[in-house]
Amino acid sequence: MTHETPRHRVAATMAEAARAWLDMLSPDQRATAAGHQPADNASDGERRRWFYTPTDHGGLTVHQQRPAQQRAAMRLVSTGLSRAGYVTVATTMGLENVLDHTEGFVARFDRERGRDPGLYYLRVFGEPGGTGTWGWRFGGHHVSLNNLVVDGQLVSSTPCFMGADPASSELLGGAVNRPLARVEDLGRELVRSLSPGLAGRAILSPKAPSDFVTGNRTSIAEGDRVIPLAGIWRDERFPDPAEQAKLQALSDAIDAAAGYEEDDHRSLEYTARPKGIAGADLSTGQRDLLRALLDTYFGRVPDEISPLDAYDEAALDAVHFAWAGSVEQGAPHYYRVQGPRLLIEWDNTQRDANHAHSVWRDPSNDFGLDVLRAHYRGVTV
Structure with missing residues (x-):
């Protein structure tokens, strides 16, 4: 019997959350949300692509999901983060609204809305759970989280990217928001x-x-x-x-x-x-x-x-x-x-x-x- 480690326990929590999210999706949504099983060959190329610019990160966006599905998606995201990490990611996503205000609410980057908190992408690679290989990626402007599970154990959480734009912005009463x-x-x-x-x-x-x-x-x-x-x-x-x-x-x-x-x-x-x-x-x-x-x-x-x-x-x-x-x-x-x-x-x-x-x-x-x-x-x- 395999000795259970913290990495096994985190992986099990991830798998349960990933299955719950995928089960809520329609066939069309799932076709976008699901990727190839992680492998040691060219089929794994998409999983290894990552970005931190406001480009297509690959996967199902927040916009493409109903509220209950969004909730399940963010629950999966939270399984790969500490509480502080999750708060930082959520804050970064919200900063898209601040950046939109900073830039004058203009369309950018060939998008209907250039700075958009709804354009964060989630994709699960392979079938969550079991003793094989599977993983998930979440990303959008200034966020990229990449996780791989092998034989029921979380074996990689990198690259792990977090950014902030603006890095510093004013809050009421003279307070400052610096994620x-x-x-x-x-x-x-x-x-x-x-x-x-x-x-x-x-x-x-x-x-x-x-x-x-x-x-x-x-x-x-x-x-x-x-x-x-x-x-x-x-x-x-x-x-x-x-x-x-x-x-x-x-x-x-x-x-x-x-x-x-x-x-x-x-x-x-x-x-x-x-x-x-x-x-x-x-x-x-x-x-x-x-x-x-x-x-x-x-x-x-x-x-x-x-x-x-x-x-x-x-x-x-x-x-x-x-x-x-x-x-x-x-x-x-x-x-x-x-x-x-x-x-x-x-x-x-x-x-x-x-x-x-x-x-x-x-x-x-x-x-x-x-x-x-x-x-x-x-x-x-």
């Missing part, structure tokens, strides 16, 4: 705490990139550099040439504002060997900041499966921290946290540094690829 406040502030607090010598090693460039470096690539490779905004969409071009021209102009303006030259790109390009400073070089207080920063990413998943507890003193020694851009609040900036089986990226550069992106990845096992390979080869992992 990713601690994700940003802990990184800045850490870089500001460094001695001049350590800061010189940690700060890779005085200029922040236009976006995070690895983009929405399915897999991460040596030498990866920033992908222009126009390249992070499901289709290469909009059918409407005018909308395509607007997107390209926006993409070009973002890149121009960053002002990145060849040397800047080289300094920040992804390398398997981590850049910046190691946790081993930090003081006790700085290591506490680094651990707290990790928790803003690992704390997105249900508490019982957060990997934070695995980061003992030796593991923390191998985690590296790097920064680019200004250390002043309100200025464009970027940071990277990298270690064995870990890549975290954050940027807040666009819209006058009021447009934030954050992603947690496992370069060796995003989408559970290593586990899938082992499963289909009959290897116990």
Whole structure:
């Protein structure tokens, strides 16, 4: 008998919620909501596509569901998140209304409504439950959640992306809505705490990139550099040439504002060997900041499966921290946290540094690829 672990229990909860949602759908809805069973071949390609722009993420949208179905869909989404993670995702979805107001309620991106809280997509891959492979993906503008279950156990929750636009917006009574406040502030607090010598090693460039470096690539490779905004969409071009021209102009303006030259790109390009400073070089207080920063990413998943507890003193020694851009609040900036089986990226550069992106990845096992390979080869992992 298989020993039940927290990852088995979370997977069982996911499976029950996924079946309940799928059972509520009409045949036409289910045709859109259901995808191929996760596999170690080309049929798994769609599951491995992910986005964080306001493009078609693939699946059944909120708009395409009745209220009871929407409720069941959000229940499934919640099974892959902690309470704080779920609140953050729900808030991000609601920010589409704020962004619509900011931009003057105009149509954008070849859509009837460019900023739309109803255009978040859910898809289940394979049949939930059992001892095979299945998974689910939920995404829309500034949200991408990717989960894989193998042999009844949740084996992957990455890539896990959360963003916010606006990153900061006003509330009544002088309060401020900052969904990713601690994700940003802990990184800045850490870089500001460094001695001049350590800061010189940690700060890779005085200029922040236009976006995070690895983009929405399915897999991460040596030498990866920033992908222009126009390249992070499901289709290469909009059918409407005018909308395509607007997107390209926006993409070009973002890149121009960053002002990145060849040397800047080289300094920040992804390398398997981590850049910046190691946790081993930090003081006790700085290591506490680094651990707290990790928790803003690992704390997105249900508490019982957060990997934070695995980061003992030796593991923390191998985690590296790097920064680019200004250390002043309100200025464009970027940071990277990298270690064995870990890549975290954050940027807040666009819209006058009021447009934030954050992603947690496992370069060796995003989408559970290593586990899938082992499963289909009959290897116990």
